[in-house]
Amino acid sequence: MSKKLVNVVLVHGGFVDGSGWKDVYKILKRDGYKVSIVQNPTLSLAGDVAATKLILAAQDQPVILVGHSYGGVVITEAGNDPKVAGLVYIAAFAPDKGESVAALIKDPPPGAPVPPILPPQNGYLFLDNAKFAASFAGDVDPEEAAFMADSQVPWGVDALGGTISEPAWKTKPSWYLVSTDDRMIPPPAQRFMSERAGATVVEEKGSHSIYVSQPKAVAALIAKAAESV
Secondary structure (H helix, E strand, O other): OOOOOOEEEEEOOOEOOHHHHHHHHHHHHHOOOOEEEEOOOOOOHHHHHHHHHHHHHOOOOOEEEEEEOOHHHHHHHHOOOOOEEEEEEEOOOOOOOOOOHHHHOOOOOOOOOOOOEOOOEOOEEOEOHHHHHHHHOOOOOHHHHHHHHHOOEOEEHHHHHOOOOOOHHHOOOEEEEEEOOOOOOOHHHHHHHHHHOOOEEEEEOOOOOHHHHOHHHHHHHHHHHHHHO
């Protein structure tokens, strides 16, 4: 397969690590893309942006920067890096200037599913193990969803409060995959954020973990973005 003219960098969200991108990674690699995965610590937004910029600095070509969930906040800030040619949001937060995850989830609309986040422990958050699969990974293989629940990465409260200085989507083209059965970020909120960002939007039936359950659809959108820049 011929070498592509852009690279792909994948950024995970809260409660998980970069291994969930494995099948998306495999598809993109097979199709000729150089792909890197950021293992962001999810302790603070500044720390995660710094981790992402380390990976961006190592790239030898323009980058399509992809974020899932909280990873969307990270790419909104880190995407201002001159190496970033475009942004792809996968069921992700796409905050505006001065916004944080905490601000975006503060007032859920009536009837919206409420993520089963447990009370903070020493500044860290976890999802209720018993409710993890239903809320985060409803269409993932049950054995894999159980593994995701049992291998949760503590999400720092500070990361939820990190605010955007300048949203990269104001100056870079963006794409957005709305996951229509998402029980973590309500689909109407995803549509609002994607429209506000001026993103090219596709909708797919899937859970919040659509990047795990439907890697072909996710990889297809990333490839579309890569071919457009």
